Amino acid sequence: MPKDSGIGAATRRREDARFLLGSGLYSDDISFLNQTYAVFVRSEVANGIIKTVDTSKAEKMPGVVTVFTGEDFVDVGGNPAGWLINSRNGEPMKEPKRPVLAHGKVRHVGDAYAAVIAETEQQARDAAEKINADIEELPAVIDMASALCGSNFVHNEIGTNQCYDWGWIEDNREATDNAIKNAHHVTTLELVNNRLVPNAMEPRCSIADYHSANDGYTLYTTSQNPHLTRLLISAFVLGIPENKLTVVSPDVGGGFGSKIYHYGEEALVLAAAKRIKRPVRWTATRSESFMTDAHGRDHVTKIELALDKDNNFLAFRTETMANVGAYLSNFSTVTPTILHGTLMAGNYAVPNVYVNVKTVFTNTAPVDAYRGAGRPEATYSLERVIDKAATELGLDPTNLRRQNFIKSDQFPYVTAAGLNYDVGDYDAVMDRLEHNADLKGFAKRRKKSEAKGKLRGLGINSYIEACGIAPSNLIGTLGARVGLYDAATIRVNATGNISVMVGAHSHGQGHETAFPQIVADLLGVDPRNVEIVHGDTSKIPFGMGTYGSRSLAVCGSAIVKGVEKIISKGKKIAAHMMETTHDKVDFDEGVFSVRGTNKTVSFGDVALKAYIPHDFPIEDIEPGLEETAFYDPQNFTYPAGAYACEVEVDPDTGQVTIESFTAADDFGNIINPMIVEGQVHGGLAQGIGQALLEGCVYDGDGQLISASYMDYTMPRAADLPSFIVDHTVRTPSTDNPLGVKGCGEAGAIGSPPTVVNAVVDALRSADHDITHIDMPLTPERVWAAMNN
Amino acid sequence: MYNFEFKQPKTISDAVNALVSDEAQALGGGQTLIPTMKQRLANPSTLVSLTAISEMKGICKNDDGSISIGGGTTHADVASHSDTFFGLKTLAEKIGDAAVRNRGTIGGSLANNDPAACYPAAALSLGATIVTNSREISADVFFQGMFDTALEEGEIIVSVKFPVPSSSSYQKFVQPASRFAMVGVFLSNFGNETRVAVTGASEGGVFRWSEAEAALNKTFSDNSIKDLSIDHKDMIKDIHASKEYRAHLVKVMTKRAVVSAS
Structure with missing residues (x-):
């Protein structure tokens, strides 16, 4: 029964009143008497040697208070990676230092190598233009495959562009290889999980206030985790004692992962505030957000699925190159590994899984966790190769999934990828989906579309993810340097x-x-x-x-x-x-x-x-x-669901429109169904954005081509259908007292393969021999696929 | 943005005088210039806003049946005015978003001649006359390539005179991010003559597809162009579309314009 208040009630969000009326308090709304403005000088080249940085002219410009260069931070620490990943051969990952300001070398377009502090933002910008840097441009390391075999290194001191070569689970490797070798059928698919720019509505902002009286600091910053930011600054970067540093993250206008991490700008404003004994503020321009917020995804994967003669899954094997960008952002090493490889059994009772991930340094912005963080990449690979297998074997893709589901009476179930799924009922969720999406009526709807000259496709997907990231004792053994x-x-x-x-x-x-x-x-x-x-x-x-x-x-x-x-x-x-x-x-x-x-x-x-x-x-x-x-929980939670998408493709132009999108999720118990549905809607919008619209593009010289909304396509309301969502299947998590699982990322995890499966299905209905198109499925890519 | 001086004359002659200085720049609705200045990519020392000149605003019917649109008229006004016609109205109402349409002006769009802007296609297809403070320029000679026009330094588009066709259609295939025209085709059917202008597609900016016009002048039907194709070599290539795809879209959008204007 729906309730009026308390657990289970669709209570309206109390915070919305202030957000909708413009009375929220964001970092940039905070203002101090006597404050100053920081402006960063950023590299225009992707890779270059910093020979000299002449600040003399800038220092004489009106209103300039002080100027920083990389030289000023040589003696402080670097921004660390929060997770140690070891290579298959036991060697620890390569961890080049990530300085507050670049020193010696710039490593991506937007890499900051100097900063000007002035009385006004305009004065700081004017002075920043007077900084005269002699930077010798070097060839850029962009393509991952070339990066792995070349001798042009993003970080010369480590002598390789490979951060690590990770195997999961190494002991499963031989059994997986054998299962594939002896299988009745093997389906292979090569795919790209496209790089994304997070695009939080609020750009990053950091304001430092130094208190001479007690040698203390307050940092106001756009952070998803103020204590973690404080810990990183205190223990690793600047050495300010934790008791002397207060970090405040007031209202924050979206993060999607990009505001988990500590960024150099935070350290710079703190150091500057102490040097000049005045508050120092910085707010990113949208261009800076594009160039310097940690990006998401960017995997190139080959996945194989082995089946026996009865269409039972025998093994999944993947080889992935994951782009980590120019520096290790705080969770960049765990995202393509633990958060990705452990999910590679999906919802399936598959006996063998082996995942290999090579993470690669390139002269691009750092890449880190972005809504879903590793699980979207896992789900995309799995659910695309399963659809391809169904096509190759002439099977119904829904039935093939159902046949291989872990059954509701098999829980708790330890997967071949090492996770212990506590509870679930994937068939029940699929039942809800089939009902809500009226899958039986699809043939009729396809006929109607064809009468209008459009190709209609249906895509199905099932996903599982791991949420409530924990427990500390387990993640500690997996390399985490923090508790969770x-x-x-x-x-x-x-x-x-x-x-x-x-x-x-x-x-x-x-x-x-x-x-x-x-x-x-x-x-x-x-x-x-x-x-x-x-x-x-x-x-x-x-x-x-x-x-x-x-x-x-x-x-x-x-x-x-x-x-x-x-x-x-x-x-x-x-x-x-x-x-x-x-x-x-x-x-x-x-x-x-x-x-x-x-x-x-x-x-x-x-x-x-x-x-x-x-x-x-x-x-x-x-x-x-x-x-x-x-x-501190004992296990992850495991939300799971099944999604269906129907698309129409214009055969003349390749334009895809989403005609319907249906989501059935099992989030366990639910505190506020209205908020849950809002989270699912947002996740679906982002996932559909990845599938059809969004693509971060660097050219061969490392220039960011999609550096503004003129070239980076954000999903708009008009691109999306009215979503049908369902969360009535509830298998409560057995691990936490609320029986909840988490719903923030599900939509972004489950939707991309659903959309791509639908488009491929639409094209195949017109006898195009197509089994895959890489995201984003822009009109041109779909048209090109139809016309070879 | 750098500092600049701001002038807002009330008459065309005051605006012309204000623009005499080399460093002065006319400002229409500011939908291109202001973002460029914000990025510090343009640095005019004086901005001469044309938005307070009432004689440059509005839409009227001329005695010869044509319509004149003031250079300072916004896209929103063109989209909603009863004296405009189908092709022009649908073009104006699909430019950008509501905020852009409420600020952006026809004069600003034509003077900028962005290769992906919509208005150049209408002006060229309809054979418009661009009326400036000093002369009248035929659309056929006005557009001289990407971001290049016949306008002299300091010359202001006072109004644009459009002949009214018996039917017209603008078919726009949007670039997904910017929503500018990746390919936009404006077709004007004057009964005895059909003109087809294409924007968004070519390195040379807006152009007329003469083969399609010739075929349509024989028989006004989408069948007439089904065997035509347009050379892709001068088409724009970017991360959104190849040359070949743009050439293909020119044909698809032209066919749709014919059907729509039939």
Whole structure:
């Protein structure tokens, strides 16, 4: 039954009022007296030796306060990779230093090698143009295959462009090779997972305020995880003690992964603020966002699927080159490996999986996790090769998937790629999809399209992903250099309302609405009496932030644990108030009662008593009602789903239009179905964008060709159909107290192969012998495929 | 953006005087110039805005049946005015988005002559006359290649005079990112003559497809051009479309224009 409030209610997002009325507080809205402006001088070449950087003219320009070059940061640390990946031969990955400002060499277009601080932004820009750098351009390393065999290195000091050569699972390799060698049928597909620019609506912004009085700093920055940013700056880059650095991420206008990472601009404004004892601010231009935000995807993959004579899957084997760009961004090494290879069994009871990933340095912007982070790449490879196999064998693609699904009675199921799927029901989800998408009516709809001169195609997909990224003890063995718990502090105020300080960060996810629904439900209070505080390291406990669809599963569970502690302490206070012992006190719907009596006290009375402890037995009960809980799960969560897409292709032009898109997802339990649907809609839009529209293009010289919205195609509302979504199949996660799984990335993971499968199906209906087209499926590519 | 001086004359003659200086630049709706200046890729010392000149705005019917559109008239006004006709109206209402249409002007578009702009196709196809502060220029000689026109330094497009065809159609295949014309075909059917102008496709900017015109002048039917093809060698190649694809689209869009104008 739908509820009016609490867990399961489609409560409207309370944060939307301020976002829609323009009264949000974003980093760039923050302003200081006496502030200064930083402007960065960025490389116009992809690869070059910095011979000299002459700042003398710039320093004399009006309004200039100071100038920095790479020289100023030679003695500080580099921005580290957060995850150690070892090569198949046991060697650790190559980790070239990523400096605050480039020194000695520039390595991609947009690589900053100097910065000007001035009284106004205009003055800083004028002065930046006067910096005279002598940079000797070198040939650019762009194509991954050439990068691996050439002798032109992005980082000379490591003597290779290969970061690592990773095998997963190395012990499975021989068995997988044998399964493929002896298979009845092997389907092979080579594909490209296209590079994407994240394009958060709000560009990155960082403002540093230095406090001479205590040698402390406050950094206001667009971050998905302020504590992680603080840790990286403190422990690795600048060495500012954590207790002297507060990081505040107020309202953030979208991240999609790109704002997980610490960037050099943050370190620069901090260093500058201390040098000049004045606040220093920087906001990226949209051009800077295109050139320097960590990009996403960019894999080149060969995948093989082996089947027996009864069409049972025997093995998946992949060889992938993953572009990491010019430097290792914080999670760039885990994204194409652990977050990708471990999902390569998909939803299938396949006995053999082997994944090989070579990660390659190139003279392009760093590449890191972007909505889905590794799982979209895994799903795309799997679901495309399965469709191709169905075509080759003349099988129905839905039935081929169903036949090979892990069945609902097989859970928990340890896959050949090493994950332990706790629960799921893939057939039930596919049933919902077949019903909602009216798959039986497709033939009729195809006829109608053909009557209009259009080719109609149907694409089906099933996906699984791993969310709630954790647990710390497991990821530690896999190379993580951080833990992946989260934390919440529940502060019950004296008047009975509640402030909840959380480690997760909300930048579009609706935490300010969904988290109070949990607290209110568990405590039996009105959700309006619960306020969420996030994004400020001076206020919140040490949490790991928001990415990987983890906030609800991990931080939400910390909230549950914190509330349990509140109830436990509340029982002690209530017992004291009702002159009994705490083990005789029950708590339900906001009321403490003594079992077997009609004695009760309300939650509000207990809260008040906690802060006015005139008659407390102080030796037994501390005053106050505030608890902090850290939660570290035992496993990932495994959202899964099935998607269907119908497209029309204009045979004259190759133009693809999406006629319908149906999503059936199993997200386990759901806190707020409206927010879940919004997340799915957003994910689908991004996935459809990748499939049809978005493509980041560097030319052979390393110039970014798609460097603005004139050439980089963002999905627009008119490109999308009205989505049909369904989340009624719910197999609750067995691993967290809420039974939730996470929904933020599903749409972006499941939709690209669905769209491509549909377009290929449409073309094949007109007897075009096409089995694959690389994304984005622009009109030209589709037309070219039809016309060879 | 660099600093600049801003002038907003109220009359054409004041605008012409303000533009005498070498460093002065006329500003129409600013839909190209302002983004260019924001990127610091243009640096005029003086901007002379034409938006306050009332004699350059509006649409009227002339005694000879043609219509005149003031150079400072916005795309939104052309799209919604009752004296415009089908081809021109649909062209104007598909330029950019609502914000662009509310600011961008016909004079600015023609003077800039972006190879992917829509208006040059209409002007050339319809055989428009570009009226400046000093003379009248036939569209056939006005467009002189990508971003190049017959305009002299400081010359202002006061109005554009369009003959009204018996039927017309503009078929635009958009470049997916910018929504400019990847290929746009404007077809004007004057009963005794059909003119086909193509934008977005050629390295040389807007051009007339004379083979298609000749075929359509014989018989006005999409069948007439089914065996034609256009040479791709002078077509634009970029990350969105090859030369061959653009040449192919010219034919597809022309056929659609014929069907639409039939």
